[in-house]
Amino acid sequence: MSQTADSVVDQIEHDHSHHGPRKGPLRWLLTVNHKDVGTMYLVLALVALLVGGVMALVIRAELFQPGLQLTQPQFFNSLTTMHGLTMIFLAIMPGLTGLANWMVPLQVGADDMYWPRVNNWAFWMLPPAALLLWWGFFMPQGAPGGGWTMYAPLSSTYAPPSIDYVIMAIHIMGISSILGALNIILTILKMRAKGMKLWDMPLFTWTWLITGFLLLLAMPTLAIAVTMLLTDRHLGTNFFEAAAGGDPVLFQHIFWFFGHPEVYIMILPAFGVVSEIVPAFSRKPLFGRTSMIWAVIAITFLSAIVWAHHMFTVGLPVEAQVLFMYTTMLIAIPTGIKIFNWVATMWRGSMTFEAPMLWALAFIFLFTIGGFSGLMLADVPADYQYHDTYFVVAHLHYVVVTGSLFAIIAGVYYWLPKWTGHMYNERLSQWHFWLSVISVNVTFFPMHFAGLAGMPRRIPDYPMQFMDFNMISTVGAFVFGFSQLLFIWLIIQTIRGGKEAGDRPWDGAKGLEWTLSSPPPYHTFTEPPSPQTVHNEGPHGYH
Amino acid sequence: MWKRLILALMTLPTAVGAAAQEEPSALNMTRGVTEISRDAYDMHMLLFWICVAIGVGVFGVMTWSLIRHRRSRGAKAAKFSENTVVEVVWTVIPVLILVGVAVPATAILLKTNGESPDPEVVVDVHGSQWKWEYVYPDEEISFFSNLSSTSRDASQLDAKESPANAPNYLLDVDNPLVVPAGKDVRLRITSDDVIHAWWVPQLGFKKDAVPGQFNNIDIRIDEPGTYRGQCAELCGSGHAYMPVVVEAVKPAAYTEWVAQKKKAAAQEAEKASAPYSREVAMSQGKKIYESACASCHQTNGQGIEGTFPALEGGKITTGPVEGHLKIVIHGSEKNPVMQAYGDQLSDREIAAVITYERNAWSNDTGDLVTPQAVEAAR
Ligand code: HEM
Ligand SMILES: [Cu+2]
Numbered sequence: 001m002s003q004t005a006d007s008v009v010d011q012i013e014h015d016h017s018h019h020g021p022r023k024g025p026l027r028w029l030l031t032v033n034h035k036d037v038g039t040m041y042l043v044l045a046l047v048a049l050l051v052g053g054v055m056a057l058v059i060r061a062e063l064f065q066p067g068l069q070l071t072q073p074q075f076f077n078s079l080t081t082m083h084g085l086t087m088i089f090l091a092i093m094p095g096l097t098g099l100a101n102w103m104v105p106l107q108v109g110a111d112d113m114y115w116p117r118v119n120n121w122a123f124w125m126l127p128p129a130a131l132l133l134w135w136g137f138f139m140p141q142g143a144p145g146g147g148w149t150m151y152a153p154l155s156s157t158y159a160p161p162s163i164d165y166v167i168m169a170i171h172i173m174g175i176s177s178i179l180g181a182l183n184i185i186l187t188i189l190k191m192r193a194k195g196m197k198l199w200d201m202p203l204f205t206w207t208w209l210i211t212g213f214l215l216l217l218a219m220p221t222l223a224i225a226v227t228m229l230l231t232d233r234h235l236g237t238n239f240f241e242a243a244a245g246g247d248p249v250l251f252q253h254i255f256w257f258f259g260h261p262e263v264y265i266m267i268l269p270a271f272g273v274v275s276e277i278v279p280a281f282s283r284k285p286l287f288g289r290t291s292m293i294w295a296v297i298a299i300t301f302l303s304a305i306v307w308a309h310h311m312f313t314v315g316l317p318v319e320a321q322v323l324f325m326y327t328t329m330l331i332a333i334p335t336g337i338k339i340f341n342w343v344a345t346m347w348r349g350s351m352t353f354e355a356p357m358l359w360a361l362a363f364i365f366l367f368t369i370g371g372f373s374g375l376m377l378a379d380v381p382a383d384y385q386y387h388d389t390y391f392v393v394a395h396l397h398y399v400v401v402t403g404s405l406f407a408i409i410a411g412v413y414y415w416l417p418k419w420t421g422h423m424y425n426e427r428l429s430q431w432h433f434w435l436s437v438i439s440v441n442v443t444f445f446p447m448h449f450a451g452l453a454g455m456p457r458r459i460p461d462y463p464m465q466f467m468d469f470n471m472i473s474t475v476g477a478f479v480f481g482f483s484q485l486l487f488i489w490l491i492i493q494t495i496r497g498g499k500e501a502g503d504r505p506w507d508g509a510k511g512l513e514w515t516l517s518s519p520p521p522y523h524t525f526t527e528p529p530s531p532q533t534v535h536n537e538g539p540h541g542y543h
Numbered sequence: 544m545w546k547r548l549i550l551a552l553m554t555l556p557t558a559v560g561a562a563a564q565e566e567p568s569a570l571n572m573t574r575g576v577t578e579i580s581r582d583a584y585d586m587h588m589l590l591f592w593i594c595v596a597i598g599v600g601v602f603g604v605m606t607w608s609l610i611r612h613r614r615s616r617g618a619k620a621a622k623f624s625e626n627t628v629v630e631v632v633w634t635v636i637p638v639l640i641l642v643g644v645a646v647p648a649t650a651i652l653l654k655t656n657g658e659s660p661d662p663e664v665v666v667d668v669h670g671s672q673w674k675w676e677y678v679y680p681d682e683e684i685s686f687f688s689n690l691s692s693t694s695r696d697a698s699q700l701d702a703k704e705s706p707a708n709a710p711n712y713l714l715d716v717d718n719p720l721v722v723p724a725g726k727d728v729r730l731r732i733t734s735d736d737v738i739h740a741w742w743v744p745q746l747g748f749k750k751d752a753v754p755g756q757f758n759n760i761d762i763r764i765d766e767p768g769t770y771r772g773q774c775a776e777l778c779g780s781g782h783a784y785m786p787v788v789v790e791a792v793k794p795a796a797y798t799e800w801v802a803q804k805k806k807a808a809a810q811e812a813e814k815a816s817a818p819y820s821r822e823v824a825m826s827q828g829k830k831i832y833e834s835a836c837a838s839c840h841q842t843n844g845q846g847i848e849g850t851f852p853a854l855e856g857g858k859i860t861t862g863p864v865e866g867h868l869k870i871v872i873h874g875s876e877k878n879p880v881m882q883a884y885g886d887q888l889s890d891r892e893i894a895a896v897i898t899y900e901r902n903a904w905s906n907d908t909g910d911l912v913t914p915q916a917v918e919a920a921r
Contacts, residue, residue, distance in 0.1 A: 066706040066713075067698055074780040074850040141878070142849075147777045153754065154737040154779060158672075158879050242755025248738055249753060283614070285624040313740060313775075314751045315758035318656040322649055329641050333634065340633045343601060346608040348621040353613075361609070368601065372594040379644065381651040382587045384579075384748040385572055388740060388775040452572045454744040456775045459783035461698050463713045463773075464706060465569060 020522045029124070032116035033522065034105050035419075037123050041098030042412070044126055046488065048090035049405075051134070053481050055083040060443075060477040063470045068461055076460035077145025078137065084148030085166070088266070089173045090130050092400065095408040096269040097180050100208045103415065104184055106513035106520065107202045109193030109529040114186035115179075122179040125172050132169040136162030147458060149259065150225075152240030152251040156232045164233070167226045174219040181215035184208055193512070195531035199293070200538040202511050203286065204411075206293055207272030210300050214261050214268070217304065221258035225251060249314055256307035264303040266400060267367075268296055270407030271338060274360045276511070277414050278342050281357035282349030283508040288341040289539055295334035295341075302331045312383050321380050328378040332371070339368055354506070355429035359410035362437045363403060370398030373448065388458075391451025397444045409487065414509075416494055417501035421519040424494040428486060435483040442476030512537050573744050576766050576791075580747025582651040589647070593640060655748065659761045662729035664722055664797075670732070670739030670752030670774070672880060673781025673838045677720050684804045687834040690784045691715035692842045698784070699841070700848075714771040717833075719788035723797035724767040731757045736882075737779060743772035743787050751776055764791040779880065780850055781838055815891060821898070821911050828899025831892055835884065836900075844904045851880075855904040864910060867897055868920040885921060890914040 021027050021036065028040060059079050062070045071079065101119065105112055113119045136143030141160035144150070155163055188201070188209045201209075228251070231237040238244035240251045279286045286292065308316060308324040316324075342364055351357070373395035377383050386392060417423050446469035451457075455466045462470065504514040512529055513520075515537060535541050574584045612618040669676040671687075678685040694713050697704040706712045722728045732741050734752035742749035749772075750758045764770075774785040792800065817823055833842065836854075840846045844855035854860045859867050871893055874883035884893060891914040901908040 067702060068700045070700075072700065072780075072847055072850055073783065074847075077777070077780060077782070145777075145780065151738055151777070154777065158737055158779060242753075247755065249756070282612075283620040284622075287624050287626075288630055289624065291630055313749050315753060315756060318653060321652060321656070325648065325652070326645060329645060332641060333637050336637045337630075337634060339601060343605045343608070344626075344629070345624075346605065346612065348618070348623075349608065349612050350614040350618045350620040351609065351612050352615070364605070365602065368598070372598065375594065376587065376590045379586055379590055379648045381579075381583050381648060381655060382572075382590060384655070385583050385587070385744065387749060449570050453569055454573070454772065456742070456773050456783075458777040459773070461706075461713065461783045463711070468569075 030120070032112070032120050034101050034113045034116065034119060035520070035522070037113075037119050038098050038101030038103075039419075040123050041094045041101055041126075044123075044130075045091050045095035045098055045408070048086050048094070048130065049484070052083050052086035052091055053484065055079045055086065057477060057481050059083065060474040062460055063462070064474040065471065066462055066464055066467055071460060073460045074145055075142060077147075077458065078143035080458055081145055081147050082134065082136070082143050085133060085170075086130075087400075088148065088262070089170070090126065090133070092266050092404045092408070093173075093177065094126060096208075096211075096266070096404070097177075097184075099204075099273065099408065099411050099415075100180075100184050100269065102419065103513060104187055104205055104208060105191070106516065106524060107205045107511055108188060108191060108196060109512045109525050109534060110187055110191035111523060111525045111528075113183050114190055115183050118179050119183055122176045122183065125176040129169040129172040129176070132165045132172070136160075136165055139165070149252075149255060150229065151255070152229060152232065152248050153242075156229050156240055159233070164230065167230050170226050171223060174223050177215050177219050181212040181219075185212040185216075188212075193525070193529050193531075193534050195534040196538065199290070200540070202272075203275035203289075203292065204269065204272035207268045207275075207296055210296050211265055211268045214265050214300055214303070218258045218261040218265060221254060222262075225254040225258060228254070249311070252311050252314060253307065256310045257304075259310065260307045261300075261303045263399070264299060266404045268300070270363070270404045271296060273407045273411040273414070274342065274363050276509075277356045277360040277410055278345050278364075280414075280506050280508040280510070281354065281360075282346045282351050284345055284349040285539060286341070287344035287347075288337070291337055292341055295337045298334040299331060302327060302334070306331065309378060309383075312380050313387050325378060325380045329375070332375050332378075335371055339364060339371070354413075355424070355426065355433060356410050356414035356506075358430075358433045358437075359406050359413060362433070363406045363410060366398055366402030366406070366437075366441075370395055370403060373398065386451065388456055389451035390447040390455045390457055393457050394444050394447035394451060397447070401444070402440055412491070414506070415513070416491070417505040418513060418516075418518050418520070420494050420498075421501055421517075422494050422498035423501050423505060424490055424498065428490050428493075432483060432486040432490060435486070436480060439476045439479035439483060443473050443480055444476075446470075446472045446476075510537050510541070575745040575747045576764050576768065576770065577745075577747050577762050579655050579762065580745060582655065583747045586648060586651060590644065593644065597640075657761075658759070659727040659729070659763075661727070662761060663726035665729045665731065666720065666722070667757075668720075668730050668732045668741055668752065670734040670736075670741065670778070670785075672736050672779055672882075673774075673785045674834070675716075675720075675741070675785060675787065676735075677718075679801075682801050682805070684801065684808065686718045686804075688716045688718045688720065688788070689834055689838060690786055691717060692833075692837070694786075695784065695837070695842060699845075711771065713783065714773070714786045714788070716786055716788045719769070719790045721790045721792060721797065721800050722764065723794040724764050724791040726794060727761055727763050729759060729761050731759050733757050738776050739774045739778045739785065740776035741772075741787055742775040743770045743789055745770045746772075746789070749775045764789075767791050767793055780847070784838065819891065819894070819914065824895045824898040824911060825902065827892070828895035828897070829903070831888065831896040832899050832903075835888070836896065839880065844900075844906075854900055855906060860900050861906055861908055864897075864901075864912060864916070865920070867901070868893075868912070868917060871897060872917070872921055890917040890921075893917045 062076060139162040144159055144163045144166055146155035188205055228239045232239055238246040240246045240248045275286055306328045309328045312321055377386055450466050450469040455462055501518045503518055515533055516524055572584050572587050574581055667678040675688040693709040694715055697706045697709040732750045732752045734754045739752040740749045741752055746762055750760050768791055770789045772787040839851040840854050846853040872885040875881035894912045894914045894917045897912045901910045
């Protein structure tokens with residue numbers, strides 16, 4: 001373990017490093033404990049999921065039938081925009097960061113994050129950013145309606161004043177992400193327990209290490225894109241103003257150079273979670289561990305060179321279209337390898353189906369469906385038809401809801417007994433699972449059909465022929481939304497009590513986190529785990 | 544509505560069969576009426592069946608494990624965690640499949656982006672918030688294509704009309720694009736403000752309309768007919784309200800249409816030079832209003848609450864004329880969506896449309912705004 005980190009922690013926590021948490025509400029404001037910070041990230045993610053979810057339900061309610069019933073078109077556009085931004089930046093990313101804050105130090109046998117104080121700051125930037133983002137709804141002319149992609153000039157020249165607030169919010173969230181990423185990278189590289197080789201690290205930690213680097217590439221790019229929007233609006237630059245020699249397509253290139261890596265930022269840690277859970281409930285080591293890690297590295301590399309596949313209809317030269325088609329199709333190979341490896345892990349296993357496993361299985365099935373539609377979208381001649389239709393909305397939600405979100409839920413179920421010391425209510429979790437998994441498909445599967453039949457995305461009202469599928473989607477969305485209340489109830493129940501979990505509630509689970517008590521002491525690994533423990537809990541150990 | 548939903552759910556399985564014959568389909572991409580669209584469709588179906596085949600394989604193996612390798616059935620976990628042969632095989636097979644897909648995709652792509660040496664008709668398509676303008680440079684024809692007013696009225700919050708009663712709801716325009724069937728047509732697509740996308744599913748492609756750039760596409764529509772689509776790029780609050788309607792007609796009918804359009808344009812020009820009077824101003828103004836203003840302020844002058852101000856009884860339309868002239872000529876300082884029409888319309892056109900706005904609906908100001916007043920206000 002690193003000396004400096006050790007002494008920093010000692011300094012900061014000098015007065016209470018051997019006791020429990022600080023008493024009173026200041027505990028949460030000032031805490032530098034990675035578990036507290038992790039908890040706060042997860043709570044924020046849950047709140048944002050509800051806020052973004054309510055927006056989605058208003059959108060779906062408006063789309064229940066043709067004609068306008070609830071919203072004016074501009075308000076509808078604000079809703080889709082804010083729903084997208086909220087879900088991406090305040091629900092999924094903080095959710096994954098919350099898991100990392102909790103689990104990465106436990107998985108590598110560190111006593112905390114590398115920069116505990118920075119960890120606190122990185123979190124506390126997010127609530128003000130959230131308020132800035134949502135404040136747009138209360139401003140004159142409402143929240144921005146240019147989509148989460150914020151294409152210029154709709155989001156520069158033609159945007160309401162609130163776009164400036166959104167840009168500020170994005171800057172703050174970006175800085176928070178960068179600090180978080182650095183902290184996670186340093187914790188992994190500098191604070192691993194003696195005897196834990198890089199290649200022996202748990203998969204969740206591995207995927208987060210790579211995601212950390214991807215964040216360092218992507219977030220500054222986004223900052224550049226939105227800063228250019230801002231200077232076009234206020235400082236007289238004309239980056240995107242065609243009439244003054246600018247180019248609106250330039251914005252898209254920069255945006256998607258961030259935006260495509262961003263979707264992998266949301267999925268790689270999800271791969272990590274699933275790679276922890278599937279072996280545990282199959283009671284078999286992860287199949288092809290090394291190729292899994294290489295697959296993640298390959299995906300990361302490819303993700304940085306495929307951005308223009310979001311822009312096939314923008315008038316790119318045909319050579320560029322061919323090139324981006326090929327690189328995009330290549331991503332299918334490492335992604336396929338991952339899916340085959342998970343299946344091979346289950347093959348001839350000894351499987352049980354507790355909640356974490358159910359969610360992980362649903363992830364594999366449904367994320368694969370999202371992968372199939374992704375493969376279809378990669379094919380340019382067909383994408384000329386799919387692009388900007390509900391087919392894309394279906395694809396995106398299969399990867400981001402039944403992918404990232406399902407993996408976060410799986411991770412919460414998997415580690416909740418560790419965090420709280422109590423088992424969750426298994427019956428309730430089964431209800432939660434089956435209601436969610438059925439309704440999510442009722443919601444998003446028909447969107448494939450609506451898109452193929454010609455329904456453009458981001459429209460508040462639609463021609464009659466799309467009515468049936470939209471009605472079905474809306475019903476599914478409401479069931480899905482309300483099912484999540486079960487999840488919240490279940491978490492509260494588990495925090496308040498329940499069956500003792502024991503140190504290792506899942507007999508197939510491996511990793512240093514399971515050598516601790518449940519819940520883990522407030523300060524863990526003040527004594528680093530012994531090399532023997534590290535070995536036993538690693539891929540070459542046995543139990 | 545609930546009855547409809549239940550019906551929809553119940554008829555879903557039969558709809559699959561029925562939709563197989565209908566065109567365009569409710570469940571699948573349309574096969575369309577151009578070579579591009581049929582290529583896109585074939586590519587789509589090829590990909591679909593490949594995905595189905597892979598899906599059956601992967602999900603089959605997975606389901607088998609879930610059923611047979613359960614602990615509750617007494618399954619004991621095997622110890623293996625590696626198998627180089629298998630891993631190589633399942634890397635190589637996807638590579639082969641991808642190559643198999645990439646070859647036809649590349650061929651189609653090059654063909655779709657190719658240019659015909661000598662297009663019969665050239666049309667410049669301008670996206671504009673929120674209507675399309677079609678300009679035929681060789682014929683000196685140009686006109687706007689607006690959402691039909693029946694659709695517009697039925698789509699309001701608390702509309703009196705139901706969308707179900709509007710013919711081709713949201714897919715109907717006042718002036719469709721007319722092109723000859725069976726001939727090469729070049730579309731040069733661009734935009735006057737934000738990015739839009741011109742899309743008719745049955746023609747097989749969409750192209751973004753980007754300010755400052757022409758995106759060309761050459762098409763040949765095989766069968767005469769009316770083909771409908773919508774703007775496909777988020778372009779602001781009227782995004783759902785800019786349909787694309789293309790009428791492909793026999794070449795002879797096309798020639799006739801061109802002649803007629805020219806004649807109509809000449810008549811318009813003549814009317815526009817008729818002595819300026821109240822009646823002339825009102826009728827000319829109404830036309831201009833419906834093509835330039837109604838997409839935001841609505842045919843009935845009610846605007847859209849919270850987004851576009853109502854002109855009926857509005858502060859500007861019933862207040863001093865100076866303010867009215869200023870906003871129409873120079874646009875709005877607060878909201879760029881209210882453009883400066885000073886460059887787009889002549890003095891007389893602006894005078895007419897303002898006169899119309901000040902006297903239409905219940906706005907009985909009695910004002911007659913003259914072209915001279917507009918000139919003075921510029
Ligand atoms: C109850 C669950 C959800 C429902 C019913 C839902 C529904 C929708 C709908 C109807 C749209 C608008 C589509 C359009 O008109 O273009 C949309 C857009 C979007 N959703 Fe969701 N969504 C859900 C959850 C999520 C989650 C968890 C994420 C996580 C990242 C997410 C990310 C997005 C994004 C990025 C967009 C695009 C926004 C834009 O067009 O700017 N959604 N969603
Ligand atoms: Cu548009």
